[in-house]
Amino acid sequence: MRHMRPFMPALAFFVVGCLASIALTATSGCSGSQRQKTLRAAVLSVNVARDQFLEYDRSHQIGIVEQATSREDGVAKLEAYRKKREPLMKGFEIAYKALALAATANDDPSYQQALAATSELLGAVKSLTGSP
Amino acid sequence: MSSKSIPDKLLEAADMASTVKAGLQVIERLAGTDHLGGDVGKKADLAIDALKTIAEVSRVLHKGLGGELDASAILAELNKLKTGIMANDANADSELDKKFPTG
Numbered sequence: 523m524r525h526m527r528p529f530m531p532a533l534a535f536f537v538v539g540c541l542a543s544i545a546l547t548a549t550s551g552c553s554g555s556q557r558q559k560t561l562r563a564a565v566l567s568v569n570v571a572r573d574q575f576l577e578y579d580r581s582h583q584i585g586i587v588e589q590a591t592s593r594e595d596g597v598a599k600l601e602a603y604r605k606k607r608e609p610l611m612k613g614f615e616i617a618y619k620a621l622a623l624a625a626t627a628n629d630d631p632s633y634q635q636a637l638a639a640t641s642e643l644l645g646a647v648k649s650l651t652g653s654p
Numbered sequence: 655m656s657s658k659s660i661p662d663k664l665l666e667a668a669d670m671a672s673t674v675k676a677g678l679q680v681i682e683r684l685a686g687t688d689h690l691g692g693d694v695g696k697k698a699d700l701a702i703d704a705l706k707t708i709a710e711v712s713r714v715l716h717k718g719l720g721g722e723l724d725a726s727a728i729l730a731e732l733n734k735l736k737t738g739i740m741a742n743d744a745n746a747d748s749e750l751d752k753k754f755p756t757g
Contacts, residue, residue, distance in 0.1 A: 558723060561723055562723060565723065565728055565731070568731070569731055572731070572734065572735050572738075575735075576735065576738040576739070576742065579738075579739065579742050580742045580745065580746075583742055583743070583745070583746035584745070584746060584749060586746070587746055587749045587750045587753060590750065590753065590754075592754065593750065593753075593754035593756070596750045596753070596754065597750070600743075600746055600747075600750070604743065611735070611739065614732065614735050615732060615735075618728055618729060618731060618732035618735075619729070619732070621723075621728050622725040622726075622728040622729050623725070625723035625724065625725050625728060626725045
């Protein structure tokens with residue numbers, strides 16, 4: 523489904539924008555309440571990216587089925603796509619777990635790791651965007 | 655500087671209003687009249703209800719917008735991704751079966 527192609531870059535730009543605002547907030551000096559606000563913004567950003575990715579995933583798989591020339595062709599292409607999205611799935615898992623740890627640990631290392639994991643997730647999004 | 659949250663302060667104000675109202679009712683009994691309780695009492699009740707309602711709404715908003723980040727709530731968001739992916743995969747497989755039925 524070609525009209526879905528522009529979706530992933532828009533998603534990537536959205537996540538970049540959120541992360542930029544998070545980074546600016548984080549580097550400006552971080553009180554406890556500011557830390558909470560930054561982490562909360564990161565969680566919301568990842569949630570939005572998740573929901574948008576789920577919609578993309580649903581539409582993309584349906585598109586694969588619609589274009590399949592045979593059952594074997596459909597199975598093979600679905601498997602290939604599901605394999606390709608694994609890094610993004612892993613990225614979401616790492617980001618969420620890092621954010622959960624940062625919410626509990628309340629220290630700088632976990633905080634920085636959570637923001638880094640969220641940036642890593644963006645890399646996985648771009649990777650999926652670049653695939654044909 | 656008080657460390658109480660806004661909802662707690664509102665509830666504290668509601669308690670104070672209840673105390674004032676009770677005091678007024680004692681006065682009216684001593685005075686042998688229901689003048690205070692008739693009108694002022696009703697207004698006090700409205701004010702108390704309003705304060706409690708605002709406190710509850712404030713508490714819900716505070717929690718809903720993330721007053722304190724909760725690790726279990728964050729991990730629940732991850733589970734939404736997993737269940738969503740499983741649903742998408744099942745949907746695609748089902749559509750493929752419909753398009754190319756076996757047997």
